[in-house]
Amino acid sequence: MKNKLLIIGASGHGKVAADIALKMNTWKRIAFLDDNECLISSMGIEVVGKSFDAFDLIEEYDIFVAIGDNRTREALQETLEIKGASIATLIHPAAVIGDEVEIETGTVIMAGAVVNCCTKVGKGCIINTGATIDHDNLLEDYVHVSPGAHLAGLVKVGRGSWLGVGSTVSNHVTITAHCRVGAGAVVVKDITDPGTYIGVPARRAKE
Numbered sequence: 001m002k003n004k005l006l007i008i009g010a011s012g013h014g015k016v017a018a019d020i021a022l023k024m025n026t027w028k029r030i031a032f033l034d035d036n037e038c039l040i041s042s043m044g045i046e047v048v049g050k051s052f053d054a055f056d057l058i059e060e061y062d063i064f065v066a067i068g069d070n071r072t073r074e075a076l077q078e079t080l081e082i083k084g085a086s087i088a089t090l091i092h093p094a095a096v097i098g099d100e101v102e103i104e105t106g107t108v109i110m111a112g113a114v115v116n117c118c119t120k121v122g123k124g125c126i127i128n129t130g131a132t133i134d135h136d137n138l139l140e141d142y143v144h145v146s147p148g149a150h151l152a153g154l155v156k157v158g159r160g161s162w163l164g165v166g167s168t169v170s171n172h173v174t175i176t177a178h179c180r181v182g183a184g185a186v187v188v189k190d191i192t193d194p195g196t197y198i199g200v201p202a203r204r205a206k207e
């Protein structure tokens with residue numbers, strides 16, 4: 001762990017990540033990288049370069065990839081890991097984390113989120129504002145649980161899947177990798193094929 005933090009992505013998601021990092025009071029300096037050349041600072045935090053400059057700053061900074069798109073975040077975090085980067089994990093002080101919860105590197109747990117006991121959250125996940133993940137869940141790497149989504153007990157979510165704002169997943173349900181669950185959808189049965197699922201109960205959307 002280093003005493004400086006580099007956040008890749010200075011837009012909405014990056015700003016929330018920075019806000020959490022500031023509240024954690026762990027790093028002496030926080031800086032952003034962003035590919036928008038016009039951006040020189042965000043939330044009073046300096047943008048010191050573009051995302052690929054991260055590879056030159058690996059020795060100096062812990063790094064957090066604040067990119068909302070699951071595949072893009074995965075590609076960048078995986079490459080940074082191969083190059084030996086120290087990847088930060090961000091947990092808001094007002095998140096509630098149960099006993100025997102495992103949270104892997106590069107994940108952010110936002111304000112008001114609850115991760116209940118015996119749940120495992122993989123690498124590079126986003127547990128967004130006010131989401132709840134109940135007991136004995138398994139979230140594979142690079143999952144995004146959007147604001148106000150609720151996962152009951154014993155839910156499994158496969159790599160890179162995205163659960164939309166306010167969606168709900170019933171207990172004991174498994175959602176396979178690379179799915180999109182729409183805003184407000186209610187998933188009551190296993191989803192075994194990658195794709196987009198919407199509605200109550202959730203059904204595969206026409207593509």
Ligand SMILES: CC(=O)SCCNC(=O)CCNC(=O)[C@H](O)C(C)(C)COP(=O)(O)OP(=O)(O)OC[C@H]1O[C@@H](n2cnc3c(N)ncnc32)[C@H](O)[C@@H]1OP(=O)(O)O
Nearest residue numbers: 128146147163164165180181182183184185196198199205
């Ligand atoms: C802090 C943050 O902001 S985190 C980000 C949080 N954001 C979210 O959670 C957004 C979740 N995204 C959604 O729900 C999206 O609508 C998706 C992923 C389900 C689908 O997106 P797209 O593929 O772009 O679909 P598109 O918007 O073209 O809609 C296709 C059809 O599905 C319908 N539809 C889209 N989303 C939903 C939904 N959540 N529930 C019901 N119907 C929906 C549309 O009305 C449209 O119907 P129509 O063809 O009869 O007009």
